[in-house]
Amino acid sequence: MPVVTRRFKLVVVGLGMLPLLAACGGSKRTCDDSHEPYLAARSAQPLRIPDGLSKPESSAALVIPEVKSTDNSGSGCLAEPPSYFRSAGSVARSPEEVVASWAQAWAHREADAVIALYSSSFVPPTDAAGGTPWLEQRREQVATGPVPDSMIENLKMEPDGADRRIVTFVQKFGVNSLRKELTLVREAGSWRIVAEKVIDVK
Numbered sequence: 250m251p252v253v254t255r256r257f258k259l260v261v262v263g264l265g266m267l268p269l270l271a272a273c274g275g276s277k278r279t280c281d282d283s284h285e286p287y288l289a290a291r292s293a294q295p296l297r298i299p300d301g302l303s304k305p306e307s308s309a310a311l312v313i314p315e316v317k318s319t320d321n322s323g324s325g326c327l328a329e330p331p332s333y334f335r336s337a338g339s340v341a342r343s344p345e346e347v348v349a350s351w352a353q354a355w356a357h358r359e360a361d362a363v364i365a366l367y368s369s370s371f372v373p374p375t376d377a378a379g380g381t382p383w384l385e386q387r388r389e390q391v392a393t394g395p396v397p398d399s400m401i402e403n404l405k406m407e408p409d410g411a412d413r414r415i416v417t418f419v420q421k422f423g424v425n426s427l428r429k430e431l432t433l434v435r436e437a438g439s440w441r442i443v444a445e446k447v448i449d450v451k
Contacts, residue, residue: 344414344433348431351431363388371384371444401418414432427451428449429448
């Protein structure tokens with residue numbers, strides 16, 4: 250058989266297959282599952298044990314307790330987060346929350362959140378610069394400087410009167426560690442940082 254004739258037959262067969270191939274997925278398929286029983290099901294049927302198999306051991310199965318109350322009047326959300334979580338916004342309900350919020354906000358480069366935890370009467374570690382210039386330097390340090398770990402270590406707190414606490418801890422910047430001291434005061438129901446200093450560098 251001449252080569253041309255053989256090629257012609259292959260082309261004709263190939264063209265004849267195109268409609269079949271198009272039918273395999275070229276057109277959009279729509280499904281009507283409205284008659285399927287699972288769409289109308291409201292509860293799961295118990296599993297049926299096939300003939301010849303023994304019933305599985307269920308003595309150690311997880312038991313889901315029944316709901317005792319049906320009061321759905323609430324929004325489903327906590328009125329406020331537990332105190333061991335990071336404080337939302339700039340209101341800190343405990344000295345521990347101040348330190349946790351301060352460290353986590355710094356680790357996430359949230360400069361405004363860090364500065365919001367300082368008192369308006371903040372006293373900088375050196376008298377050369379006032380509180381405002383020092384806090385602006387801290388804002389820039391948080392935004393562009395080295396990022397510390399979000400968790401602090403070895404936190405210790407000492408009361409210094411009813412509305413004042415001295416907190417010491419270790420803050421890590423990679424391989425470097427700083428032992429710091431924060432002085433916190435209660436102002437209008439929230440705790441704020443009124444003084445800060447580095448005690449030791451490792």
